[in-house]
Amino acid sequence: MNDLPQGTTYTPDPAITELADWLGAEVAAADFPQTHVRFRNDRAAQSVGLDGLSDAEWSAHFGRFVPLKDNLPNPLALKYHGHQFRNYNPDIGDGRGFLFAQMRDSEGRLMDLGTKGSGTTPFSRSGDGRLTLKGAMREILATEMLEALGVNTSKTFSVIETGEKLMRGDEPSPTRSAVMVRLSHSHIRIGTFQRLLAYDEKAQMEALVQYCLTQFPGPPPPENAPGREEPAVMLMHHVVERMADLAASYMVAGFVHGVLNTDNMNVTGESFDYGPWRWLPRWDPGFTAAYFDHAGLYSFGRQPEALHWNCGQFAVALRLLAETEPLVFAMERFGPLYMEAIARRWCWRLGVEQRGLEVDSRMVSACEKAMRDTGAQPDAFFFAHRGGRGLDGEIGDLIADYAPLPSTHEYWTCDAPESMVIEEVEALWSAIDEGDDWTPLERKVAAIRRMGEAHGPAPVPAGQS
Structure with missing residues (x-):
């Protein structure tokens, strides 16, 4: 499973290893009962040379977390502090996710593959380290819509249903579970720097x-x-x-x-x-x-x-x-x-x-x-x-x-625009939850991407590209 298809532009670059000793803790992913691929973002995967993976390889790397070739040998749960609703909290960090891999995209930028719902870590506290399938679906919708509207956002790279029943206090339970992978340009937070200040780690902050x-x-x-x-x-x-x-x-x-x-x-x-x-x-x-x-x-x-x-x-x-x-x-x-x-x-x-x-x-x-x-x-x-x-x-x-x-794109001649009000989100989830019907979600993602094509790239600040 470590061999990538020929002809890809996959360019591994685990640059974080120079900081890894103090920036995170090596962890292992949870062993899930099943790994059923529900969403694979081949548009995002193409940008980092991973669109040629078979479904079996996709499931192995992003559901079982078999390391990608020449990349991080073990996942890294990152350490950070943070202000949560303006109250300082030193007891946080990657509690249900980790940094899985780093690589260069088609523009030469360093990109991270990070997870959500991949199991417990030393920073999980009392959490179970899991993610609901509904939460993963909602992140697909949020990232796709934001990207189409020109917002600088992470990309939902993969969603795999994991076969566990989760108990949650803010939605009907038990509910279905998933593990998600996101593609982003970094996982370095303001809270990462706040932690180094708290420990007076000047040399590490300089690095x-x-x-x-x-x-x-x-x-x-x-x-x-x-x-x-x-x-x-x-x-x-x-x-x-x-x-x-x-x-x-x-x-x-x-x-x-x-x-x-x-x-x-x-x-x-x-x-x-x-x-x-x-x-x-x-x-x-x-x-x-x-x-x-x-x-x-x-x-x-x-x-x-x-x-x-x-x-x-x-x-x-x-x-x-x-x-x-x-x-x-x-x-x-x-x-x-x-x-x-x-x-x-x-x-x-x-x-x-x-x-x-x-x-x-x-x-x-x-x-x-x-x-x-x-x-x-x-x-x-x-x-x-x-x-x-x-x-x-x-x-x-x-x-x-x-x-x-x-405004020549045919989208502008439609009767109504794409939107993402909460009633539609709930309807898309109901189709999945009640009938395991993913077609409405797939159609919505396609429609959002069409809207994004109509808008074109958002303008960037002067002096930036």
């Missing part, structure tokens, strides 16, 4: 900073940035830039992550680890995804605040290596970068050329007001007014001078 700068490079800080040549300061600027864009992408997508803790924040600015997410049924800044978020800390409208706060915790951790002033300078860039990203992404999703930040910001505010006043579902609003069509009154006047982007 981790260098690893991040080497493997996840970004543009240089502004010319006027103090300490711009210092590695920790450079990384701080990269993270602020990425988090500002990520926050804007959530808002333009109408998405509520639900659990924006520092242990869920990837230093690459790549969204991952989806739990109680929701898409907005209407434009409501107070809309909250997690039933346990009683104070609305991570409500839709507070997500930019949450990511900015998390950047602040990253700055606190980096004080182990850098002075305060350069880190604060980087932090203060978040607001302007966020506003630029909102304008850039909003125009892209609405299908019009940008006209300038001041004009674009007024147009965004007018669109938000229109959605609040009419109760329009955001996906329907953007679809109905693609290219500025069908808008009148104040908002029509504001957008009249915008040039429309090309």
Whole structure:
């Protein structure tokens, strides 16, 4: 099972091994009663040269976790701390997942294959280390929809049903089980740095900073940035830039992550680890995804605040290596970068050329007001007014001078847009749960990908590719 098909571009590169002694703990995967492949993302697999695996090989590598050739010999459960709903918790880490492999993608980027539901680890505490099949299905939907809407997100790479019956307090039990593999550009969290600060591990933090700068490079800080040549300061600027864009992408997508803790924040600015997410049924800044978020800390409208706060915790951790002033300078860039990203992404999703930040910001505010006043579902609003069509009154006047982007894809002539409101999610799960019918989910994924083709790639910040 260790031999890969001929002619692939699989390029193993377990770069994490240089940090592994202190960054994680070697673990073994659970021995599941069965491994029934339910979802294999061949589009994502093709990007790392693994699309040629047979189903039997797929099941062996991503259900039994037979090591991939020339890759990590043993899975690595990563160590980290984190602020959870702004309460610091040192007793966390990969409790039901691990880093399984690393490789280069078709663009030469280092990519991780990490798991969810792969069994207990030294960091599981009282958890069973498992994942429900419904949770895995929900992550397929979240990652596919976000990718189509231009959000920097991990990819759901594989879902394998494992044949165990799980007991859960927040859904009907017993319920079916699964093990999931995600493909992402990193599993280095803000919480990874927070742990090193807690133990005063300066040398290890220096090594981790260098690893991040080497493997996840970004543009240089502004010319006027103090300490711009210092590695920790450079990384701080990269993270602020990425988090500002990520926050804007959530808002333009109408998405509520639900659990924006520092242990869920990837230093690459790549969204991952989806739990109680929701898409907005209407434009409501107070809309909250997690039933346990009683104070609305991570409500839709507070997500930019949450990511900015998390950047602040990253700055606190980096004080182990850098002075305060350069880190604060980087932090203060978040607001302007966020506003630029909102304008850039909003125009892209609405299908019009940008006209300038001041004009674009007024147009965004007018669109938000229109959605609040009419109760329009955001996906329907953007679809109905693609290219500025069908808008009148104040908002029509504001957008009249915008040039429309090309909209030749047949998706734009459909009767209605793709969306991901909770009722549809539950209907897709019911088909699987009650009739073991995966066809509706497969059709939905295909339809979402078609929508993504129609939108095309999201615009990137100036100076990035």
